[in-house]
Amino acid sequence: MSFPRQRFVLDTTAFTDAKLISHLGGTITDAVNRLSELISIGRLRLNISCYMPPSTFKELKEFLLESKCTIRDVDQVEAWVVRKAPDRHSVLLSSQVIYEYVSDVRDRLDQGMTIVRRAIKEALKQTEKNLYDENAQTVKDIESSLARTYEDKYRQKMRRGVLDSLPDIDTLILAKELGAGVVSADTGIKAWTERMGIRYVEAHFFPQIILTYLERLEDMPSSYKKIATKDKKS
Incomplete structure (x- = not known):
């Protein structure tokens, strides 16, 4: 049986996702080695090719080494995942995509500024209250309290669901160039x-x-039938 060729571009989370790690053995090392093995089988027998931009591979390699994976583990990824830089000059994006991206960033900046203004108002309010309070908080206490309250709100508004790194953009451009899935x-x-x-x-x-x-x-x-059966049960 022959399969039509399929291409996939992998980002860092293709190896580091918590659900994936749990599914493939419970540790990052298990996940990296088992997924690399499956990718190798896909390449040799199923006509599946996996790619990764160099910027993404660098990010993944640093993460894996910091997570106590060995160089051999990293080599398994490098052996079976093709590193290819996206052709940023030839891949064309529609004006609508650019418009939506700029609009999204602008909206997030506006929302971020709103959160900053609220934090400033709250800081002024607490500082003014301290002038008449015998049990006044220290500046450090106020800073810590505001940081806990507003940092997560700011992070969610500014980063969740947005392209916030060059590897993310490289992944999308390469997928567009190759006609691949992500x-x-x-x-x-x-x-x-x-x-x-x-x-x-x-x-x-x-x-x-x-x-x-x-x-x-x-x-x-x-041996692979056993793997398939085990994954279905899980």
Whole structure:
């Protein structure tokens, strides 16, 4: 049985997603090695090619080494995932995509400024209150309290669901260039694949795609049948 060629571009979360790690053994090392093995099978037997921009691979490598993975673990990824820089000069994006991105960033900046103004007003209010309070808070206490209250709000408004790094943009451009799907667990990347008409696959589901294709092979090795059965039960 032959399969039509499929291409996927992987971002960092394709290997580091918490659901994926839980699904593939419980540790980052287990996930990296098992996913690399499945990618190798996909490449050799299923006509599936996986790519990663150099900027994304650098980010992933640093994360894996900081997470106590070995160089050998990283080498497994490098051996089977093709590193390719996106052709930023030839890939054309519609004016609508650019308009939506600028509009999204502008709206987030406005919302971020609103949160900052609220934080400033609250700081002034607490400082004024301290002038007449015998049990006044110190400046450090006020700062810590405001930071806990507003930092998370600001982070959610400014970063959740937005493209906030060059590797994210490289991933999308490369997928557009290759006509490939994107494997990720990043909400910002997911939102923009929908806007750009790019196939999106959740990181934790990607291994199951390969296993499902393997089940269609009549000569599928028994060891991989066990893997497929185990993943279905989980």
